[in-house]
Amino acid sequence: MEPFLRRTLSVTQRVLRQLQHDKRLIMLSLVVPVSVIYILYIFFDSLNNPFLDVNAYVFPLGAYIVHFLTFVLTAIVLVRERITETLPRMMVNGYQQLEIILGYLLAYTTLATAQSLLVLGEITWLFELEYDLATLASVYVVMWLLAMISMAMGIFVSNFARNEGQVFPFIPLVILPSIFLSGMIMSIEALPEWAQALSLLSPVYYSTEALHGLVAGNSLWEEGAAVLSLPLYGLVVLILASLTLRDKA
Amino acid sequence: MTQNLAIEAKGIDKRYGHIRALHEVDISVEEGQIFGLIGANGAGKSTFIKLLVGVADANAGSLRVLGLQPKKNKRQLREQIGYMPQSPALYEDLTAAENLRFFARGHRLDNLNEKVRATLEFVQLAERANDPVSTLSGGMKQRVSLACALVHQPRLFLLDEPTAGVDLKLRAAFWEHFKQLAAEGATILVSTHQMDEANHCHRLAIISEGHIVATDTPQGLLQRGRAILHLWRGEQHEKYTLDDYPTDLPKQLQNYGLDKQVTRIEFETNSLEAIVLDLMGSGSRQAGGLD
Numbered sequence: 001m002e003p004f005l006r007r008t009l010s011v012t013q014r015v016l017r018q019l020q021h022d023k024r025l026i027m028l029s030l031v032v033p034v035s036v037i038y039i040l041y042i043f044f045d046s047l048n049n050p051f052l053d054v055n056a057y058v059f060p061l062g063a064y065i066v067h068f069l070t071f072v073l074t075a076i077v078l079v080r081e082r083i084t085e086t087l088p089r090m091m092v093n094g095y096q097q098l099e100i101i102l103g104y105l106l107a108y109t110t111l112a113t114a115q116s117l118l119v120l121g122e123i124t125w126l127f128e129l130e131y132d133l134a135t136l137a138s139v140y141v142v143m144w145l146l147a148m149i150s151m152a153m154g155i156f157v158s159n160f161a162r163n164e165g166q167v168f169p170f171i172p173l174v175i176l177p178s179i180f181l182s183g184m185i186m187s188i189e190a191l192p193e194w195a196q197a198l199s200l201l202s203p204v205y206y207s208t209e210a211l212h213g214l215v216a217g218n219s220l221w222e223e224g225a226a227v228l229s230l231p232l233y234g235l236v237v238l239i240l241a242s243l244t245l246r247d248k249a
Numbered sequence: 250m251t252q253n254l255a256i257e258a259k260g261i262d263k264r265y266g267h268i269r270a271l272h273e274v275d276i277s278v279e280e281g282q283i284f285g286l287i288g289a290n291g292a293g294k295s296t297f298i299k300l301l302v303g304v305a306d307a308n309a310g311s312l313r314v315l316g317l318q319p320k321k322n323k324r325q326l327r328e329q330i331g332y333m334p335q336s337p338a339l340y341e342d343l344t345a346a347e348n349l350r351f352f353a354r355g356h357r358l359d360n361l362n363e364k365v366r367a368t369l370e371f372v373q374l375a376e377r378a379n380d381p382v383s384t385l386s387g388g389m390k391q392r393v394s395l396a397c398a399l400v401h402q403p404r405l406f407l408l409d410e411p412t413a414g415v416d417l418k419l420r421a422a423f424w425e426h427f428k429q430l431a432a433e434g435a436t437i438l439v440s441t442h443q444m445d446e447a448n449h450c451h452r453l454a455i456i457s458e459g460h461i462v463a464t465d466t467p468q469g470l471l472q473r474g475r476a477i478l479h480l481w482r483g484e485q486h487e488k489y490t491l492d493d494y495p496t497d498l499p500k501q502l503q504n505y506g507l508d509k510q511v512t513r514i515e516f517e518t519n520s521l522e523a524i525v526l527d528l529m530g531s532g533s534r535q536a537g538g539l540d
Binding site: 003006007010013014017018021022084085086088089090091092093094095247248 | 302303304305324327328330332334336338339340342343347351352353354355356357381397401
């Protein structure tokens with residue numbers, strides 16, 4: 001097997017083994033988004049506003065929850081790898097930056113996929129949405145792409161934290177502005193121009209754009225620009241992450 | 250014939266902010282040697298090893314490891330070295346064998362499973378191979394960590410305090426391992442703060458507050474110590490301090506003569522530990538003078 005592929009899959013296999021051992025993490029990663037979505041349901045249900053198009057909100061919010069969780073999880077896990085010196089050891093033992101990052105992405109895809117499917121299923125069921133399978137599958141693709149970006153962002157950010165605690169300041173910095181700048185709650189056209197420019201930096205902006213289009217009845221093809229922005233955004237973060245992932249202890 | 254050098258460091262400086270961790274460090278390690286880097290905690294041992302592995306960069310000086318520059322030829326160099334960091338650096342939730350297999354997969358190895366099995370046997374952990382690392386004792390974790398540095402059969406071992414926190418019996422077993430590896434042609438640089446381990450090394454460098462205060466063989470270091478010569482003429486006891494006993498002792502004996510009245514001679518030499526502590530003290534004074 002190609003050394004690149006062998007080492008990438010070796011990281012994936014190792015991370016999966018670790019996930020397998022950490023049943024509590026798996027449970028929490030699934031229970032937390034399910035609970036938050038339920039609270040969201042209660043919230044919209046209590047609003048009882050017939051003029052509010054709930055459909056336009058719930059999918060972007062669901063995607064946002066998965067984005068938040070995967071970002072924090074990946075950042076903390078990578079910081080832990082650096083603290084325990086397994087990250088420099090991995091690199092001294094021949095693993096390259098890109099192999100480690102791709103290995104992690106592949107492994108955590110399982111978790112992100114489970115989270116995305118669960119959130120999607122719960123939203124459809126609670127809010128009694130009646131979308132066809134093609135639309136739901138498209139929504140899933142967008143959520144999954146956002147989750148991949150979130151992991152790459154987590155890995156990138158882990159470079160700037162020396163311990164797990166230092167990951168937390170990045171949450172308000174990276175995660176919170178997206179709530180207001182992504183068009184998830186209000187259209188960004190109402191924002192001043194400079195704030196609209198900032199929106200373009202948030203990956204949630206692209207996922208929200210795409211999800212709004214899908215919910216309005218467009219296909220993935222018709223939402224091509226927003227949908228394609230996501231893998232491009234992911235690629236940029238991936239390159240940034242692999243250029244910066246340090247072997248320095 | 251001059252021996253090939255596995256490690257050649259000249260004038261190495263390393264700073265962390267305003268702290269100067271290494272001051273113009275010169276170290277040469279010949280191939281096939283067990284080289285001991287001896288110093289107290291915080292003396293700069295780990296920093297030096299990290300420079301050799303390329304997980305830290307020097308601020309000044311030149312460094313060659315197996316003829317390569319750690320910063321420029323990272324990939325080529327790392328195929329040939331086995332690094333054991335000071336912390337165990339293992340995945341606690343995975344088994345010993347899983348850890349070993351994972352780190353070994355970074356290298357191109359044939360018969361991976363066989364090598365993993367043989368390495369675990371070498372560090373006497375075959376019976377615990379399938380237990381999670383979190384259930385192993387501190388000494389066992391050190392052995393798994395050592396195994397991770399051994400598994401790809403490197404030419405050069407860089408071992409950062411491999412025997413810290415390890416009981417006496419296991420320490421003896423570790424040194425047996427190291428000697429066996431050196432006998433097979435490997436070069437080993439091992440750091441320790443335990444003086445009694447100095448005797449196992451072919452050569453030693455004593456490091457104190459970032460300065461190399463002495464580089465010598467264990468025998469050479471012993472000769473630097475003071476010796477006290479006790480002479481008895483019947484009840485009369487005389488005491489002489491010898492600074493360089495291999496040359497001073499004959500001179501003293503010639504001066505005083507071995508007449509028939511001398512009834513008893515005792516010879517008391519400094520221990521290696523006392524000599525090393527003395528040298529470290531001089532390093533601290535030197536550091537104090539520089540900073």
